[in-house]
Amino acid sequence: MSGSSAVSIRNISKSFGRGASAVRVLDDVSVEIGEREFFTLLGPSGCGKTTLLRLIAGFELADRGVIAIGGQDLTQTPPFRRPVNTVFQSYALFPHLTVEQNVGFALEEQGMARDKIRSRVGEALEMVRMHSFARRRPSELSGGQQQRVALARALAPRPQVLLLDEPLSALDLKLRKEMQIELKQLQAEAGITFLFVTHDQEEALTLSDRVAVMQGGHILQMGPPREIYEAPTHRFVADFIGDINLLEAEALPGDQLRIGQGVTLPMAHGKAGAVTLAIRPERARLTAPGAGTLDATLIHSAYLGTALLHKLELPGGGTFLLRQSEVAQTPLESGSRVGLALPADALRVLDQ
Amino acid sequence: MSASPTLRRLGLLTPALATIGLLVGVPLLLMFWISLLQKGGTSGVDWASVPSGANYLRLVWEEDFDGTMIVNTSYLLILLRSVLQAALTTGLCLLFGLPVALWMAGLGRTQRDIMLLLITIPFWTNLLVRNYAWLIILREDGLVAQTVNAVSPFGPVQLLYNDLAVAIGLTYSFLPFMILPLYTVFEKFDWRLLEAAHDLGATRARALRRVVLPIAGPGILAGSLLVFIPCLGAFVTPALLGGGKTLMLGNIIQMQFGASRNWPFGAALSVVLLALMLIVMTSVALLRNRRAK
Numbered sequence: 001m002s003g004s005s006a007v008s009i010r011n012i013s014k015s016f017g018r019g020a021s022a023v024r025v026l027d028d029v030s031v032e033i034g035e036r037e038f039f040t041l042l043g044p045s046g047c048g049k050t051t052l053l054r055l056i057a058g059f060e061l062a063d064r065g066v067i068a069i070g071g072q073d074l075t076q077t078p079p080f081r082r083p084v085n086t087v088f089q090s091y092a093l094f095p096h097l098t099v100e101q102n103v104g105f106a107l108e109e110q111g112m113a114r115d116k117i118r119s120r121v122g123e124a125l126e127m128v129r130m131h132s133f134a135r136r137r138p139s140e141l142s143g144g145q146q147q148r149v150a151l152a153r154a155l156a157p158r159p160q161v162l163l164l165d166e167p168l169s170a171l172d173l174k175l176r177k178e179m180q181i182e183l184k185q186l187q188a189e190a191g192i193t194f195l196f197v198t199h200d201q202e203e204a205l206t207l208s209d210r211v212a213v214m215q216g217g218h219i220l221q222m223g224p225p226r227e228i229y230e231a232p233t234h235r236f237v238a239d240f241i242g243d244i245n246l247l248e249a250e251a252l253p254g255d256q257l258r259i260g261q262g263v264t265l266p267m268a269h270g271k272a273g274a275v276t277l278a279i280r281p282e283r284a285r286l287t288a289p290g291a292g293t294l295d296a297t298l299i300h301s302a303y304l305g306t307a308l309l310h311k312l313e314l315p316g317g318g319t320f321l322l323r324q325s326e327v328a329q330t331p332l333e334s335g336s337r338v339g340l341a342l343p344a345d346a347l348r349v350l351d352q
Numbered sequence: 353m354s355a356s357p358t359l360r361r362l363g364l365l366t367p368a369l370a371t372i373g374l375l376v377g378v379p380l381l382l383m384f385w386i387s388l389l390q391k392g393g394t395s396g397v398d399w400a401s402v403p404s405g406a407n408y409l410r411l412v413w414e415e416d417f418d419g420t421m422i423v424n425t426s427y428l429l430i431l432l433r434s435v436l437q438a439a440l441t442t443g444l445c446l447l448f449g450l451p452v453a454l455w456m457a458g459l460g461r462t463q464r465d466i467m468l469l470l471i472t473i474p475f476w477t478n479l480l481v482r483n484y485a486w487l488i489i490l491r492e493d494g495l496v497a498q499t500v501n502a503v504s505p506f507g508p509v510q511l512l513y514n515d516l517a518v519a520i521g522l523t524y525s526f527l528p529f530m531i532l533p534l535y536t537v538f539e540k541f542d543w544r545l546l547e548a549a550h551d552l553g554a555t556r557a558r559a560l561r562r563v564v565l566p567i568a569g570p571g572i573l574a575g576s577l578l579v580f581i582p583c584l585g586a587f588v589t590p591a592l593l594g595g596g597k598t599l600m601l602g603n604i605i606q607m608q609f610g611a612s613r614n615w616p617f618g619a620a621l622s623v624v625l626l627a628l629m630l631i632v633m634t635s636v637a638l639l640r641n642r643r644a645k
């Protein structure tokens with residue numbers, strides 16, 4: 001038994017094309033996904049998310065590495081013998097079958113008895129609230145409804161792992177928010193491991209137990225949403241998720257950092273020379289200019305209802321975003337000189 | 353000045369209606385009229401004879417020497433053999449055409465175009481010439497016959513002048529009519545559905561049966577009709593490769609209009625053939641409508 005690992009991906013590499021034109025799409029990727037975990041692959045278009053999913057589903061074979069599901073090595077197993085199901089980005093519902101026939105497809109392949117299929121299909125459709133559409137054909141459904149049927153179809157055979165490739169990307173914002181909540185509830189109810197793919201960082205942060213941020217065939221950082229958001233280790237991760245301010249600084253011996261013209265802060269960094277610092281807009285504070293703060297000039301303030309978003313100009317030239325939640329204060333005038341206080345626990349030293 | 357929409361639509365349709373009426377309607381009516389007359393004269397039709405259904409009765413009954421009517425099954429047998437031969441050819445075309453169409457749909461653009469060209473090239477030569485070619489291929493001193501006979505465990509096999517030869521010739525002639533509609537379906541086919549089927553536990557064979565074939569259904573039907581119907585009326589191939597021994601409906605009809613100079617009986621046979629085709633097509637259409645529901 002391999003403990004609590006539902007999916008185990010070890011040193012997977014995959015290239016497309018042959019010879020000189022070969023393109024490496026996944027480069028030595030390793031991930032362990034736990035039982036009942038909601039795990040999300042997040043990354044920009046073309047970073048290899050779908051390819052990784054297709055490898056797990058068995059539609060592509062890896063050049064190197066091992067894929068195990070529920071402790072069993074399935075690297076060479078054909079897709080129809082893997083205990084995983086996929087919710088395709090395009091839904092891929094069978095157009096010639098009704099909703100209930102679509103959902104019952106896998107059960108029929110398993111040779112399940114008719115009345116048992118019927119009750120399981122009913123259950124699955126109930127789960128996605130589509131039971132009143134059982135007799136329709138996919139062409140008679142809206143995008144969101146098709147999406148639910150695709151979900152029910154993949155859930156009906158009760159796979160160990162459900163793979164979801166940007167299942168919400170075709171929906172409008174409102175429906176998408178609704179479906180996000182439903183997905184999360186469904187996962188908790190069904191008790192199935194979800195491997196979810198998206199390039200929407202907000203979606204990834206709200207839904208997931210853990211997120212892996214991918215770029216160019218590598219996983220840059222992996223961890224709970226909070227950790228990814230608050231403690232990014234790579235410049236790319238910091239930049240990709242939410243708004244962030246990046247500052248060039250110099251690491252000095254004795255756990256000191258020098259930012260700009262002579263502001264030094266105490267901080268354990270374990271580095272030397274030039275580094276990049278990251279700080280979220282809501283973690284910096286506005287104060288009066290003085291010792292231990294960065295000088296800045298206010299360019300513009302935007303009222304957001306629950307907060308104020310200040311755009312500041314730093315003496316070195318760069319701009320700095322600052323989000324202030326205490327809206328009740330007297331507004332500052334554009335052009336006024338302010339001080340920027342950067343709490344040491346809000347600053348991250350990034351790998352390049 | 354402003355005519356009603358219905359009238360205007362009729363006006364626009366006039367050329368089409370006139371063409372169809374002249375080229376399809378009139379000849380069909382003429383054919384039906386002739387089928388009711390008696391043979392005679394140098395043209396094969398006695399235009400002055402009294403119309404009757406005698407020619408249709410002749411298909412089944414025949415006057416004995418003493419004037420009593422006895423049942424004659426020979427035409428019915430030929431009809432049956434034609435249907436069977438056409439069905440066999442359709443089956444063979446499907447058997448060979450399906451894999452080819454599937455394979456072609458998976459090719460790259462240029463390769464596809466080349467394949468389409470290769471499939472249509474045989475049409476550049478006359479049907480007669482193509483059938484003579486098969487005559488040469490299959491004849492006793494031909495390479496194929498000699499090879500087959502060399503390895504045959506049943507002793508020498510006659511390849512020419514039998515039902516097999518006719519089936520080979522017909523399949524060869526009509527295979528493109530099966531491949532092309534099938535290819536059109538598979539070219540548009542969303543292959544991600546196949547992945548979805550595999551994902552849900554269907555093996556290759558099962559996915560083919562449960563997803564590919566049902567969706568390709570209309571193409572298979574179209575191809576089958578395109579093969580079956582002209583096959584039913586084929587006469588060149590059975591005449592050449594069947595050696596005149598295995599007659600099909602087309603041969604009998606051709607004989608009536610040719611050597612026998614019995615146009616009315618030929619016309620009656622043609623009407624029967626037409627009715628047969630109509631029955632096949634209507635039942636196929638009905639079946640399809642029922643399926644679609």
Ligand SMILES: Nc1ncnc2c1ncn2[C@@H]1O[C@H](COP(=O)(O)OP(=O)(O)OP(=O)(O)O)[C@@H](O)[C@H]1O
Nearest residue numbers: 016017025043044045046047048049050051052199
């Ligand atoms: N069958 C293939 N042949 C050649 N290249 C491919 C193939 N499939 C994917 N690629 C390439 O691999 C890279 C990663 O593709 P992949 O579909 O995994 O990206 P993705 O992260 O899912 O992107 P998106 O967010 O746009 O869906 C892309 O550059 C793509 O062009």
Ligand SMILES: [Mg+2]
Nearest residue numbers: 049050051165
């Ligand atoms: Mg993708």
